Each structure stands twice: as structure tokens, then as C-alpha cells.
Amino acid sequence: METPISASASEQERQLFIKMALSAWNTQNDRVTKLLDTLSDEQMMGETAPQRNRGIYLLGHLITVSDGLLPLLGLGQRLYPQLEAVFLTSPDSKNNDGPSVGELRKYWTEINNLLSDHFNRMTPEMWFSKHNSVSAEDFAKEPHRNKLNIIINRANHTSYHLGQLVYLGKK
Amino acid sequence: METPISASASEQERQLFIKMALSAWNTQNDRVTKLLDTLSDEQMMGETAPQRNRGIYLLGHLITVSDGLLPLLGLGQRLYPQLEAVFLTSPDSKNNDGPSVGELRKYWTEINNLLSDHFNRMTPEMWFSKHNSVSAEDFAKEPHRNKLNIIINRANHTSYHLGQLVYLGKK
Numbered sequence: 466m467e468t469p470i471s472a473s474a475s476e477q478e479r480q481l482f483i484k485m486a487l488s489a490w491n492t493q494n495d496r497v498t499k500l501l502d503t504l505s506d507e508q509m510m511g512e513t514a515p516q517r518n519r520g521i522y523l524l525g526h527l528i529t530v531s532d533g534l535l536p537l538l539g540l541g542q543r544l545y546p547q548l549e550a551v552f553l554t555s556p557d558s559k560n561n562d563g564p565s566v567g568e569l570r571k572y573w574t575e576i577n578n579l580l581s582d583h584f585n586r587m588t589p590e591m592w593f594s595k596h597n598s599v600s601a602e603d604f605a606k607e608p609h610r611n612k613l614n615i616i617i618n619r620a621n622h623t624s625y626h627l628g629q630l631v632y633l634g635k636k
Numbered sequence: 637m638e639t640p641i642s643a644s645a646s647e648q649e650r651q652l653f654i655k656m657a658l659s660a661w662n663t664q665n666d667r668v669t670k671l672l673d674t675l676s677d678e679q680m681m682g683e684t685a686p687q688r689n690r691g692i693y694l695l696g697h698l699i700t701v702s703d704g705l706l707p708l709l710g711l712g713q714r715l716y717p718q719l720e721a722v723f724l725t726s727p728d729s730k731n732n733d734g735p736s737v738g739e740l741r742k743y744w745t746e747i748n749n750l751l752s753d754h755f756n757r758m759t760p761e762m763w764f765s766k767h768n769s770v771s772a773e774d775f776a777k778e779p780h781r782n783k784l785n786i787i788i789n790r791a792n793h794t795s796y797h798l799g800q801l802v803y804l805g806k807k
Contacts, residue, residue, distance in 0.1 A: 485657075486656075489788045492792075509774075517803060568668065595787050608652060615658065626799055628799035636688070
């Protein structure tokens with residue numbers, strides 16, 4: 466009787482690829498967290514550059530985009546649906562009507578912890594299944610539009626805004 | 637005689653992983669190219685924010701980091717070794733001793749075209765083999781430190797600086 470060597474190799478490679486994609490995602494989030502630890506609430510209220518988004522807006526934006534992964538990946542409903550109107554579908558209002566920097570720091574930790582818990586339990590089959598913004602028909606033609614692909618692209622989104630948030634720190 | 641179904645499925649999955657990682661890389665580079673097309677040489681000589689890196693520095697930096705992929709991935713020697721001292725191992729000098737924005741625009745196109753040619757010819761076996769900054773011993777313990785992983789991480793690096801380069805454009 467032959468052992469399924471090829472299937473086993475495939476499974477190992479899937480695990481390896483998932484590890485690569487999740488590592489990139491975690492790395493970018495960890496860099497944001499480390500930066501936040503060095504920035505005061507006052508610094509976060511400032512603009513990242515003249516007439517550009519404030520730190521508080523970019524943090525709220527990253528939180529609500531990460532929060533949106535819950536429904537997109539079939540993991541549940543958003544924790545903070547009230548943030549969408551302030552930080553996703555509207556530009557930076559430059560006023561202080563929304564949550565405080567302190568509240569957003571708490572949300573940032575919460576959503577990252579919740580996503581990590583989910584991600585650590587997801588099987589390779591789940592990662593390579595379709596996400597909820599692609600139809601079954603399109604997914605059949607474009608199998609790269611899976612859940613793991615979302616994570617690869619969202620890591621780049623986080624990195625993009627991290628490059629802006631660092632401008633709040635010391636020169 | 638049994639057909640190697642598992643091996644074939646594995647091969648398709650490898651191709652899928654590679655497509656996902658390369659798509660993210662290409663997307664970020666294309667976004668930089670599109671942005672460059674909207675920025676004048678004069679805009680590129682400006683700082684992305686007060687006392688922060690100039691556009692010309694960030695473009696030179698992205699070129700020399702991409703150029704470094706050639707030796708790192710075993711694809712050849714750097715095309716522009718002279719850029720390293722100006723854009724990689726030194727901070728932005730804020731003077732104009734180096735190449736012009738026009739020359740850098742040409743280099744940006746050249747290195748991206750050359751890398752695309754190489755990447756399109758690379759086999760899955762090559763992508764999942766070790767890159768040249770990890771020892772064979774460490775790679776045996778950490779098989780995620782392969783060539784494809786470099787591309788995933790470098791896409792994030794490009795995205796980070798893209799987030800800064802956009803600050804040169806209109807508000």
C-alpha cells in the first residue's frame with residue numbers, strides 16, 4: 466500500500482504559504498502597534514503632513530478596515546459598525562466628534578486579538594475558499610480570489626498607512 | 637496505472653500561491669508607476685512632508701531595493717550598484733549630486749521590466765527555494781524563508797513608501 470506522499474507534501478506547502486501570508490500581515494500590524502506605543506494622544510491628533518489625514522483618522526481607518534474582515538471572511542459581524550461612517554466612507558472631518566484616541570487604541574488591540582484568535586483556528590481549506598465579496602461563478606474562474614489573498618492585500622494596505630503614520634514621530 | 641492526481645493538484649496550488657504573491661507585488665509597483673506619471677520632476681524634488689524624505693530619494697530607494705533582488709534571488713548582479721550608497725546606505729542628502737529624476741524614471745522602468753522577465757520564467761521550485769541571505773542550515777529549519785516570501789515582504793515595503801510618495805500630489 467502506498468502512502469499519500471504527494472498529498473502530504475501539498476498540505477505542508479499550503480501550511481507554509483499560509484504562514485508566509487499571515488506573517489506579513491502580523492508584521493505590519495505589529496509595526497503599527499509599536500509605533501502607536503511611541504506616539505502621544507496629542508501627536509495622534511495632528512496631521513501626518515500639512516492638510517493630510519490626522520493620525521486619529523488613519524488609526525480609525527485601519528481599525529474599521531480590519532473590522533470589516535469579520536463579515537468578509539465569514540467570521541461574524543463587525544464589532545464597531547459605527548466607525549464606518551467616520552473613518553471609511555468619509556474623509557477626515559478634522560473635528561473631534563468621533564471616538565477618542567484612547568478608545569481607538571483599545572479597539573485596535575481588541576480587533577487584532579479577535580482576528581488572531583480566528584486566524585489561528587482557520588484551516589487551510591478555509592483560507593483557500595472564496596471570500597464574501599466574490600460570486601461562486603467568478604471564484605470558479607479566479608481561484609486566487611480567496612480569503613488568504615485578502616490578507617496579503619490588506620497587509621499592503623496597512624503598510625501604506627504605516628508609512629504615513631510614522632510622519633507623526635520624531636524627525 | 638494510477639495518474640499522479642495529488643502531485644498535479646499540488647502543482648496547481650503552487651501556481652496559485654505564486655500568482656497571489658506576484659499579483660500583490662505587481663499591484664504595488666503599478667501604483668507607484670501610475671503615481672509617477674502624475675508627478676512632475678519638480679514635484680519629485682520636493683519633500684514628502686516637512687523635513688522628510690524627498691520624492692527623488694524615495695524613488696531612488698525603491699529602485700535600489702528592487703535592484704538588490706537580482707543578487708538576492710540568484711538572478712544576476714545589480715544593474716545600478718552606484719545607487720546603493722546614495723539611496724540605501726545613506727539618508728536623503730537633500731542635495732542634487734546623484735542621478736536626475738529623469739534618469740531614475742528610466743531606471744524604474746528598466747528594473748521592473750527586467751524583474752518581470754525573470755519572474756515570468758521562474759519555476760515553482762525556484763520560488764520555494766532559499767534566497768541568498770539565509771544559510772542552508774537555517775532554511776532547513778525555516779522553510780518559509782524562500783524567494784517567494786521575499787516578494788511578499790517587498791510588496792509591503794513598496795506600499796509603505798507609496799503611502800509617502802502620494803503626499804507629493806495634489807491635496
